[in-house]
Amino acid sequence: MKTILTTAALIVAATAGIASAQSNDAQLAALLNVNGAEFTTAELNNINEARRDGDVEKANYFLNHENRADASAGSHGKAQLAAQLGVNASDYTLAELVTVDSARRDNNIQNADYVLNGTSRTSVAPIATPYIGTGR
Known part of the structure; x- marks a missing residue:
């Protein structure tokens, strides 16, 4: 009740x-x-x-x-950033484009390629949670 x-x-x-x-x-x-x-x-x-x-x-x-x-229609800023990076805006999220831009500014080509190649979108299998028994 x-x-x-x-x-x-x-x-x-x-x-x-x-x-x-x-x-x-x-x-x-x-x-x-x-x-x-x-x-x-x-x-x-x-x-x-x-x-x-x-x-x-x-x-x-x-x-x-x-x-x-x-x-x-999509973000004008996103389209402009994609154009500056030389990529198609519809292929990437704004966050991905910002990551690539930041990586290139830092001369970190490996991180930029990680996003541009789609590797960052690869799903990873979750780690199994260990089973803790009840002690019976």
């Missing part, structure tokens, strides 16, 4: 937290005079911050959903 009550209390608390977050988003959207259904919480916060700072360009970036276009 105690477990059922505890579980019910947790469900109510979680539901209240979700409703509260949705309520905060709706309030912020109303304050910003935008349709809250069109924006994520992060976007609403970015729009609010940009307007507070008087940064019209940044506010419009989120209001026009340009941030979503950039995310779906």
Whole structure:
């Protein structure tokens, strides 16, 4: 019985937290005079911050959903870094490109090749955990 009550209390608390977050988003959207259904919480916060700072360009970036276009098309910075490295941006993650760039700057060709050759993506079998008996 105690477990059922505890579980019910947790469900109510979680539901209240979700409703509260949705309520905060709706309030912020109303304050910003935008349709809250069109924006994520992060976007609403970015729009609010940009307007507070008087940064019209940044506010419009989120209001026009340009941030979503950039995310779906791939990072311009990633494409530029890949071009500087002479590789195809779609073949590597941003983290891999940064690793290669850093390795090349340090004249560490071995680490750069480790990423460029795909060796860093090779999965390694996990080490088995030793079994400790119960002593029976």
